[in-house]
Amino acid sequence: MTENWLKKDRRYTWHPFTQHETERDPVVITRARGACLYDESGGEMLDMISSWWTCVHGHAHPEINRALAEQASRLQHVMFAGFTHPPAVNLAEALSARLPGDLNRIFFSDNGSTSVEVALKLAYQYWKNKGEKQRTRFIAFEGAYHGDTLGAMSLGQGCGFFKLYEDLLLSIETAPFPDTWEDDEERTHKTAAALEAFKTLIDKYQHEVAAIIVEPLMQGAGGIRFCTPDFMREITAYAQGKGLLVVYDEVATGFGRTGALFACDKIGVTPDLICLSKGLTAGYMPMGVTVATDRLFAAFLDESFDKAFVHGHSFTANPLACAVALKSLELFKAENTLGKIAAIEAAHRAQLPALQDHPGVHRARVMGPVLAFNLAEGRGGYKSADGEILRDWYLSNGLNIRPLGNAVYLMPPYCITEEQLQRAYSGLFQGLNQLERLAA
Numbered sequence: 001m002t003e004n005w006l007k008k009d010r011r012y013t014w015h016p017f018t019q020h021e022t023e024r025d026p027v028v029i030t031r032a033r034g035a036c037l038y039d040e041s042g043g044e045m046l047d048m049i050s051s052w053w054t055c056v057h058g059h060a061h062p063e064i065n066r067a068l069a070e071q072a073s074r075l076q077h078v079m080f081a082g083f084t085h086p087p088a089v090n091l092a093e094a095l096s097a098r099l100p101g102d103l104n105r106i107f108f109s110d111n112g113s114t115s116v117e118v119a120l121k122l123a124y125q126y127w128k129n130k131g132e133k134q135r136t137r138f139i140a141f142e143g144a145y146h147g148d149t150l151g152a153m154s155l156g157q158g159c160g161f162f163k164l165y166e167d168l169l170l171s172i173e174t175a176p177f178p179d180t181w182e183d184d185e186e187r188t189h190k191t192a193a194a195l196e197a198f199k200t201l202i203d204k205y206q207h208e209v210a211a212i213i214v215e216p217l218m219q220g221a222g223g224i225r226f227c228t229p230d231f232m233r234e235i236t237a238y239a240q241g242k243g244l245l246v247v248y249d250e251v252a253t254g255f256g257r258t259g260a261l262f263a264c265d266k267i268g269v270t271p272d273l274i275c276l277s278k279g280l281t282a283g284y285m286p287m288g289v290t291v292a293t294d295r296l297f298a299a300f301l302d303e304s305f306d307k308a309f310v311h312g313h314s315f316t317a318n319p320l321a322c323a324v325a326l327k328s329l330e331l332f333k334a335e336n337t338l339g340k341i342a343a344i345e346a347a348h349r350a351q352l353p354a355l356q357d358h359p360g361v362h363r364a365r366v367m368g369p370v371l372a373f374n375l376a377e378g379r380g381g382y383k384s385a386d387g388e389i390l391r392d393w394y395l396s397n398g399l400n401i402r403p404l405g406n407a408v409y410l411m412p413p414y415c416i417t418e419e420q421l422q423r424a425y426s427g428l429f430q431g432l433n434q435l436e437r438l439a440a
């Protein structure tokens with residue numbers, strides 16, 4: 001049967017980030033449960049990157065399944081202009097209760113990129129609505145990734161993935177990112193230098209900037225790069241002190257990925273806009289939200305329609321997605337998910353000494369449920385041969401681990417057991433040793 005699926009897949013589908021001429025066949029998955037994916041013959045694979053960081057409580061969680069089925073039997077969808085429904089209202093209320101400060105207005109869209117597009121347009125229009133027409137610039141960070149649509153690619157030019165489309169993109173200003181971790185000897189110096197450069201950039205453009213956008217504490221697709229809460233606090237305060245809007249793109253960091261429910265909890269600040277997706281629906285349904293403060297929302301109120309935010313998607317606030325997201329938020333409390341995350345973090349930390357001693361590894365680092373390191377100098381670059389060799393080795397050995405260039409990382413679903421984690425670590429090292437042997 002598998003051959004049959006692959007034959008048709010080869011004939012009819014077009015996969016993301018894939019060179020179909022050269023890439024190996026995809027893995028046919030027919031079932032998933034907890035931290036595991038299964039192929040047709042029952043072969044098990046540990047999903048160590050949570051299916052692109054979306055899966056939170058585990059695959060096929062019985063309570064989320066039930067919430068989804070129940071919602072489907074009641075109302076699967078209704079347009080969200082001129083209509084509303086209980087799942088959207090309940091989810092908006094629950095998110096607003098868990099987010100800091102007056103981040104209370106939830107704008108729904110379909111994925112992480114659209115949540116960023118919405119933030120970009122909201123920030124831009126906010127200033128127009130207030131009569132400050134010259135504020136058209138955005139500041140983002142080196143190494144940042146904000147999605148693959150045009151606006152999101154513009155903001156993510158710092159990650160270097162989008163050179164091909166340069167002519168189509170908005171021009172933005174790019175600030176350096178500290179890219180520092182706990183054992184980094186240059187942590188203080190890098191942080192101070194990045195902060196200085198940021199302030200200089202803000203001072204230069206303060207009257208033209210609409211917003212700054214940042215992946216707080218952890219850059220994802222750009223290579224799982226960290227910065228300190230202090231750095232985040234200082235840049236946020238500095239930009240807000242100059243009256244600029246600060247957007248936290250928590251599409252990746254939200255829902256526990258830095259150890260707290262949201263990175264902004266760990267930092268202790270309230271941004272003006274926050275983007276959420278990926279873990280929002282626990283790996284079930286595509287949905288994104290952009291959350292605005294009450295103050296930002298107020299700038300869109302007027303007798304005239306001109307100041308309204310004229311943006312929407314067919315599936316805005318899809319009831320199935322909202323019901324799933326709401327159940328997922330409830331599970332964070334009911335299952336003490338932050339406690340599980342703390343246990344994963346402790347297990348990761350116990351691996352740090354062995355990683356630091358490994359000749360093929362440098363910059364071993366942990367944040368919350370994320371363990372990351374880079375392949376030692378001289379290897380790497382995005383689509384690096386080593387990263388791909390490793391990925392294929394891990395796939396053949398029951399582990400879904402997909403390096404980003406030369407950054408290798410684990411980001412498991414929070415339901416992962418101690419035994420499964422140990423199995424993943426042991427496979428992780430075996431793969432590295434295999435690579436060493438190939439290189440020798």
Ligand SMILES: *Cc1c(COP(=O)(O)O)cnc(C)c1O
Pocket residue numbers: 111112113114116145146147148215220221249250251252253277278
């Ligand atoms: C993945 C990601 C996005 C884009 O989300 P999609 O759902 O893939 O469009 C945006 N920002 C960050 C930080 C991400 O990690």
